[in-house]
Amino acid sequence: MSAHAQLLIVLLPLLAAPLAALMRTPDAAWALATAIAWSVLSLALLLLLQVQAEGVLSYAIGGWAAPWGIEYRLDPLGALLQLLLAAVAAAILPWTRQSAARELERARLPGFYAALLLLQAGLLGIVATGDAFNVFVFLEISSLSTYALIAMGRDRRALTAAFRYLILGTLGATFYLIGVGLLYALTGTLNMADLAARLPAVADTRTAHTAVVFVTVGLGLKLAMFPLHAWLPNAYAYAPSAVTALLAATATKVALYVLVRFVWTIFGAEFAFGAIPLAALLGVLAVLGMLIASAVAVRQDEVKRLLAWSSVAQIGYALAGLALASGAGLAAALLHLANHGLMKGALFLALGNIAWRFGNTRLSTLRGLGRAMPWTMAAFVAGGLSLVGVPLTVGFVSKWALLQAALAAGAWWLVGAIALASLLALAYVWRVVEVAYFEASESRDLRCEAPLGLLLPTWLLVLANLWLGIDTRWTLGLAEAAARALAGAGL
Amino acid sequence: MLVTALFVVRTRDLLAATMLLGAYSLLSAGMFMVLDAVDVAFTEAAVGAGVSTILMLYALVASGRFERTPTRPQWLPLLVVLATGAALVWGTFDLPPVGAPGNPVHQHVAPRYLQQSGAEIGIPNVVTSVLASYRGYDTLGETAVVFTAGLGVWLLIGGLQRRGAAAPVLASAPHANLILRVVSKFLIPVILLFGLYVQFHGELGPGGGFQAGVILASALIVHLQVFGADQTRQIVPESLLRVLAPLGVLLYGGTGVAGLLLGGNYLDYHPLGRTPVGGQHLGILLVELGVALTVSSTMLLLCYLFAARVARR
Numbered sequence: 001m002s003a004h005a006q007l008l009i010v011l012l013p014l015l016a017a018p019l020a021a022l023m024r025t026p027d028a029a030w031a032l033a034t035a036i037a038w039s040v041l042s043l044a045l046l047l048l049l050q051v052q053a054e055g056v057l058s059y060a061i062g063g064w065a066a067p068w069g070i071e072y073r074l075d076p077l078g079a080l081l082q083l084l085l086a087a088v089a090a091a092i093l094p095w096t097r098q099s100a101a102r103e104l105e106r107a108r109l110p111g112f113y114a115a116l117l118l119l120q121a122g123l124l125g126i127v128a129t130g131d132a133f134n135v136f137v138f139l140e141i142s143s144l145s146t147y148a149l150i151a152m153g154r155d156r157r158a159l160t161a162a163f164r165y166l167i168l169g170t171l172g173a174t175f176y177l178i179g180v181g182l183l184y185a186l187t188g189t190l191n192m193a194d195l196a197a198r199l200p201a202v203a204d205t206r207t208a209h210t211a212v213v214f215v216t217v218g219l220g221l222k223l224a225m226f227p228l229h230a231w232l233p234n235a236y237a238y239a240p241s242a243v244t245a246l247l248a249a250t251a252t253k254v255a256l257y258v259l260v261r262f263v264w265t266i267f268g269a270e271f272a273f274g275a276i277p278l279a280a281l282l283g284v285l286a287v288l289g290m291l292i293a294s295a296v297a298v299r300q301d302e303v304k305r306l307l308a309w310s311s312v313a314q315i316g317y318a319l320a321g322l323a324l325a326s327g328a329g330l331a332a333a334l335l336h337l338a339n340h341g342l343m344k345g346a347l348f349l350a351l352g353n354i355a356w357r358f359g360n361t362r363l364s365t366l367r368g369l370g371r372a373m374p375w376t377m378a379a380f381v382a383g384g385l386s387l388v389g390v391p392l393t394v395g396f397v398s399k400w401a402l403l404q405a406a407l408a409a410g411a412w413w414l415v416g417a418i419a420l421a422s423l424l425a426l427a428y429v430w431r432v433v434e435v436a437y438f439e440a441s442e443s444r445d446l447r448c449e450a451p452l453g454l455l456l457p458t459w460l461l462v463l464a465n466l467w468l469g470i471d472t473r474w475t476l477g478l479a480e481a482a483a484r485a486l487a488g489a490g491l
Numbered sequence: 492m493l494v495t496a497l498f499v500v501r502t503r504d505l506l507a508a509t510m511l512l513g514a515y516s517l518l519s520a521g522m523f524m525v526l527d528a529v530d531v532a533f534t535e536a537a538v539g540a541g542v543s544t545i546l547m548l549y550a551l552v553a554s555g556r557f558e559r560t561p562t563r564p565q566w567l568p569l570l571v572v573l574a575t576g577a578a579l580v581w582g583t584f585d586l587p588p589v590g591a592p593g594n595p596v597h598q599h600v601a602p603r604y605l606q607q608s609g610a611e612i613g614i615p616n617v618v619t620s621v622l623a624s625y626r627g628y629d630t631l632g633e634t635a636v637v638f639t640a641g642l643g644v645w646l647l648i649g650g651l652q653r654r655g656a657a658a659p660v661l662a663s664a665p666h667a668n669l670i671l672r673v674v675s676k677f678l679i680p681v682i683l684l685f686g687l688y689v690q691f692h693g694e695l696g697p698g699g700g701f702q703a704g705v706i707l708a709s710a711l712i713v714h715l716q717v718f719g720a721d722q723t724r725q726i727v728p729e730s731l732l733r734v735l736a737p738l739g740v741l742l743y744g745g746t747g748v749a750g751l752l753l754g755g756n757y758l759d760y761h762p763l764g765r766t767p768v769g770g771q772h773l774g775i776l777l778v779e780l781g782v783a784l785t786v787s788s789t790m791l792l793l794c795y796l797f798a799a800r801v802a803r804r
Contacts, residue, residue: 007757014635015744018737021642061628063750063759067600070628111646114737118639125632137632141639148643159647178579185586188599198599210582 002046006059006072009043009082010128012036014121014141017114026109030097033113037086037093040124044079044086051079052481058130066130067191073130077334077482081127081257084338087464088249088345089120095457096242099352103154103240112152118145119246123254132180132266133190135258136173139222143169146251150239154359161234168221168231175218182211183266196266203271212276215262223255225319226289229312236308241352244304248311249345253337256318263322264330264486273325283323287417289316294424298431303354303361306428307347310387313421314340320414321402328405331476331483336398338475339386342468343395346461347383350376353450353458366432368441373449377436379462384429386465389422393469397476492518503558509547516540526589529697530618533689537705542790545712549797613768614694614775622699623775627758630778631743633701634785638740641789645733648800668717675717682710690783694772700779704786712794720798729795732788739785746777 016036020029051057051074059072074082096116104112122142126135147169151162184190186207187198202208217228224232232252236244263272273279290313297309318340321333351361353376358365370377386393389400399418406414449455468475495515499508516539523532587594608620622630686707693699715723746760753762760774761767 004751004757011744011747011757014631015741015748017635018638018740018744021638021737022734060756061758062624063756063761064625068603069625108646111642114642115639115646118635118642121635133626134629134632137629137636140636141632144636144639144643148639148646151643151647182582182586184596186595188595188597188601190600198595202595205585207582207585210578213578214582 005043005046006057006074006128009040010121010125012039013117017117017121020110020117021114023110026106029110029113033117034093036117037090041086041090044083047074048079048083051076067189067194070134071130071191072128074128076485078127080338080478080482082124084341085123085250088341089246091457091460092242092246095349095454098451098453099241099356102356104152115145115149123250126254127257130192131190132192132195136177139173143173146247149243150235153238153240155238158238161238165231165235172218172221175214179211179215179218182207192266209276212267219255219259223252223259224312224315226285226293226312226316232312233305233308237302237305241355245345245348245352248348249341252315253341256337269325269487279323279325282319286316286319286323289313290417290421294421298424298428301363303363303432304351311344317402321405324405324409324411326405326409327483327487328408330487331480332398332401332405334482335401335475335479339394339398342461342465343383343386346379346458346465349458349461350380350383353454356450356454357448363435366436367439370437372447375455376450379458381433382462382465388425388429394465397469397472503560505551505558506556509544509551513540513544533697533702537702541709542705546793546797549801552801612771616694616696619693619699623778624760624771627778634740634743634782637789638736638785641736641792644793644796649796671717675713679710679714682706686710693779700782701786704783705790708787708790711791715794715798720795732792735788736785736792739781742784743778743781746774
């Protein structure tokens with residue numbers, strides 16, 4: 001079966017979703033979803049080893065060779081992303097059982113797990129495929145399930161948040177589709193490798209330039225590139241806790257992955273950064289996003305929304321890495337992609353524990369929580385330190401890599417922006433820490449720690465943050481290998 | 492098409508806008524016909540002009556007919572829209588001329604579809620060969636998209652209503668409307684038969700699971716509009732639809748798994764039959780059935796959910 005692993009990693013969640021929808025009891029659907037998540041994780045590990053041993057893997061779906069049929073194509077970058085998606089989902093799904101049982105209606109739970117599986121299948125499918133139109137199909141699967149999942153939040157404002165995301169997300173997907181359509185008209189193919197081979201001959205046309213613009217703007221909407229981030233803060237703030245954690249750790253990363261794939265694999269760095277001033281554009285937007293979104297985050301009183309704004313800022317870091325247009329910058333961006341997924345996963349799970357206990361995550365609720373929920377708050381602090389970029393956490397590793405890449409490229413503007421944004425991050429994390437540890441609660445002296453079923457997955461992600469922050473060989477090596485495969489020997 | 496589009500943007504009457512959108516879809520279908528894209532035209536007519544108009548009408552009944560007049564002119568959105576439009580027009584200047592035989596779209600991938608599919612798959616409708624076999628995985632994804640949409644709507648507004656007061660929405664006084672009842676009784680069997688024809692004729696002529704699914708559902712939607720949701724629910728209960736919609740995806744996906752277990756790649760239909768072409772026939776038949784199952788039951792389920800939602804108000 002290992003010859004089919006590349007396909008099974010997407011197919012398992014895709015076909016488990018209708019099964020989960022057929023189930024009557026929530027626990028059965030949850031058990032199925034969790035079992036799938038762990039099988040997907042083992043497949044992702046298997047695939048990573050396979051890619052490291054054999055290089056790029058290719059799978060012809062339907063037995064039709066590309067470009068006539070649809071090809072699944074996995075390189076080091078894809079394997080890294082799939083591992084991130086699989087690992088985060090495998091940690092979050094066990095956590096979801098208790099959280100979802102409290103936040104959602106019982107009758108809707110099987111459907112909820114089906115939608116979670118569809119989301120995972122969609123995201124994994126985007127990463128797995130080597131076909132530009134197939135990306136769109138799986139983008140739709142993940143997007144539609146995301147809209148429904150966000151709208152299931154308890155707060156009625158979740159509905160408007162989901163609707164806003166639906167409009168903007170659909171616009172983004174449509175722009176992407178227009179771009180792919182133009183590329184198809186120019187080249188007659190949808191296969192990515194084939195596109196890359198046939199595009200240079202027609203790159204010097206207005207149509208090709210328009211296609212680049214439409215694909216970039218469309219993906220910019222999906223990945224919440226500043227100033228196209230308007231959907232993100234409310235969507236994260238009002239979605240059910242488990243959904244927020246999963247989305248924050250994975251969804252925008254996958255859109256960013258597609259952008260990397262288009263810029264480096266299909267357009268080629270010379271075309272994207274030479275013929276079109278993509279680097280300057282991304283650089284300006286990245287810095288603006290890092291600074292403005294961090295400043296907005298400092299002023300939030302709802303911690304979930306605070307972290308959502310911080311996500312917008314963190315996307316800026318990754319985009320800045322891309323804007324350096326160098327192999328080192330690309331590696332730093334990819335590293336930050338994975339590391340930020342781990343951080344935000346841990347942070348939103350810790351917040352979910354608080355929401356599980358108190359029903360909300362307003363800053364005032366957190367008063368005195370350092371004593372009342374010591375383990376949860378400790379997890380939050382560890383994740384927060386990682387967000388700031390304190391040494392011995394993953395946040396430090398990727399910021400360090402980004403700084404080095406910026407220095408190597410002589411990009412002093414980026415060095416300054418990273419320093420300033422890190423100070424702002426310290427400010428917003430400190431606000432939470434101050435309330436939780438230094439403001440006494442009038443009524444709450446009792447210990448009210450979250451149950452073990454919630455704490456264990458949270459700490460699993462926190463420990464991953466610390467472990468990969470100390471032992472950097474693995475993640476750094478993977479990101480560098482992925483960047484080397486994309487950008488050639490320029491590393 | 493330009494005129495209808497402009498009116499849709501200008502009018503504050505959402506009912507008129509919905510109707511014009513239906514007309515717009517029908518005109519696009521005509522345009523696709525002119526471009527010889529018969530299958531696309533078919534889908535556009537069935538989905539764009541048909542089912543989506545019905546769904547929008549439900550939304551209007553649930554919300555309200557008239558749009559609020561904005562208090563100040565919205566210049567920024569207009570500017571963004573104009574810039575986007577200008578970029579698109581600018582980008583098309585270098586496009587290869589429409590219909591020229593030397594275009595890349597006709598030269599690279601398409602010739603094999605046109606020349607070999609007869610031998611490789613053995614059915615006359617090349618569009619079906621591409622959709623169900625060469626690019627069958629995309630179609631599995633699209634089927635999953637339809638299922639996801641139905642699941643999403645159910646998660647948001649399903650399961651809340653009690654049975655009972657679900658009255659027909661669009662024909663508010665069904666007993667009075669003898670003409671509608673008689674005509675629809677004649678029409679419904681014909682529509683159902685036509686749906687089945689489109690389903691099983693998809694290999695030979697235009698059509699296939701998507702179109703057939705929508706047509707089959709539309710017959711029952713007509714029934715729902717004229718006789719009321721309670722009567723339709725007695726013929727096709729909601730619980731059945733909630734089983735059939737996921738089952739369609741499983742049937743499509745399962746056909747692929749069968750190919751996998753028989754030694755091929757996923758969605759390879761060759762091993763399914765005694766001869767490769769026979770395998771392709773069987774595989775396409777099964778996956779098209781899966782598509783029709785999911786599409787028809789999801790469409791009808793959506794109408795049930797919206798009808799119940801509207802009746803609750």
